[in-house]
Amino acid sequence: MIEPLFDKLAIVGIGLQGSSIARGARVKGLVRRIAIADTSPDHLERAEALALGDSLHAGADAAVEDADLVILCVPVGACEDVAKLIARDLKPGAIVTDVGSVKGSVVRQMRPHLPGHVHFIPGHPVAGTEYSGPDAGFAELFENRWCILTPDETADPTAIARLTGFWRGLGANVETMTADHHDLVLAITSHVPHLIAYNIVGTAADLEEVTQSEVMKFSAGGFRDFTRIAASDPTMWRDVFLHNKEAVIEVLGRFTEDLIALQRHIRWGEADELFDLFTRTRAIRRGIIGMGQETPAPDFGRRKGS
Numbered sequence: 553m554i555e556p557l558f559d560k561l562a563i564v565g566i567g568l569q570g571s572s573i574a575r576g577a578r579v580k581g582l583v584r585r586i587a588i589a590d591t592s593p594d595h596l597e598r599a600e601a602l603a604l605g606d607s608l609h610a611g612a613d614a615a616v617e618d619a620d621l622v623i624l625c626v627p628v629g630a631c632e633d634v635a636k637l638i639a640r641d642l643k644p645g646a647i648v649t650d651v652g653s654v655k656g657s658v659v660r661q662m663r664p665h666l667p668g669h670v671h672f673i674p675g676h677p678v679a680g681t682e683y684s685g686p687d688a689g690f691a692e693l694f695e696n697r698w699c700i701l702t703p704d705e706t707a708d709p710t711a712i713a714r715l716t717g718f719w720r721g722l723g724a725n726v727e728t729m730t731a732d733h734h735d736l737v738l739a740i741t742s743h744v745p746h747l748i749a750y751n752i753v754g755t756a757a758d759l760e761e762v763t764q765s766e767v768m769k770f771s772a773g774g775f776r777d778f779t780r781i782a783a784s785d786p787t788m789w790r791d792v793f794l795h796n797k798e799a800v801i802e803v804l805g806r807f808t809e810d811l812i813a814l815q816r817h818i819r820w821g822e823a824d825e826l827f828d829l830f831t832r833t834r835a836i837r838r839g840i841i842g843m844g845q846e847t848p849a850p851d852f853g854r855r856k857g858s
């Protein structure tokens with residue numbers, strides 16, 4: 553056990569992310585006390601049953617009192633309301649951060665409401681699953697994953713170093729970049745892939761010539777993998793697309809052009825073009841495995857028949 557990095561941690565939103573942070577911080581001894589706030593009485597009840605925190609609060613304002621580290625783990629669209637609610641109760645010198653999947657919008661929503669005496673350092677752990685709620689979290693979620701911090705040029709280097717230490721304590725690797733660059737990178741690596749999954753599963757569900765039971769019965773590996781992604785939380789993903797509009801539309805434009813090119817290769821039987829693309833994409837998959845961000849096990853490590 554190491555000396556705790558913070559005395560009191562306040563987590564606002566005890567879902568997949570919040571409960572994983574609570575579990576990890578507890579297991580690794582990163583903080584002395586954890587206060588939890590959530591608007592859902594059911595989630596607070598589960599947090600109590602799972603012993604995720606030392607105090608539970610219906611209001612985020614009460615949870616952040618005296619906290620040295622405050623982490624918003626709510627859907628991106630809820631950040632402004634939470635910032636307004638907690639602003640007056642934040643302790644001078646506290647670090648305020650978040651885990652939202654979009655960064656530019658979170659900054660625009662929160663910055664105007666936060667007092668000048670706190671350190672605001674937005675963050676995004678690139679780690680998740682398609683499950684949500686307090687039962688979905690686990691202490692190892694962030695291990696060997698990347699956490700991106702997007703401090704602006706006015707941010708205090710000591711506060712950045714303290715927050716970096718916290719994420720490293722949870723097992724994550726930390727990188728910093730601007731909020732705008734984050735939003736463009738995540739549009740291509742996460743947001744548009746989710747949109748494609750939602751779209752293809754929606755198209756399959758709407759196909760009139762193929763029944764829904766046929767779609768489920770004959771779902772081959774490719775389609776099944778899309779359904780896993782398309783099962784992700786509707787509130788979270790609605791907010792991601794509404795709040796990262798520009799970068800998603802930019803990447804979707806490129807995607808659409810490339811899709812049309814593929815359609816042309818198929819129409820005209822351009823075998824070499826198809827083969828070359830599929831060879832290049834295979835190398836990307838191998839690169840991800842090589843960097844320890846995925847398992848090489850066949851079928852994503854699923855057991856046979858599962």
Ligand code: NAP
Nearest residue numbers: 565567568569590591592626627628652653680681684685
């Ligand atoms: P989640 O499991 O649905 O948890 C969110 C929790 O926040 C829920 O308990 C929700 O209650 C509560 N909540 C909503 N509005 C609130 C408010 N105004 N005040 C207090 N609590 C509130 O979601 P999650 O997957 O942990 O995602 C949380 C954040 O992490 C999102 O911003 C998301 O973009 C980001 N993120 C998610 C992933 C992922 O894979 N899931 C990965 C990286 C980052 P209700 O359910 O009753 O609304």
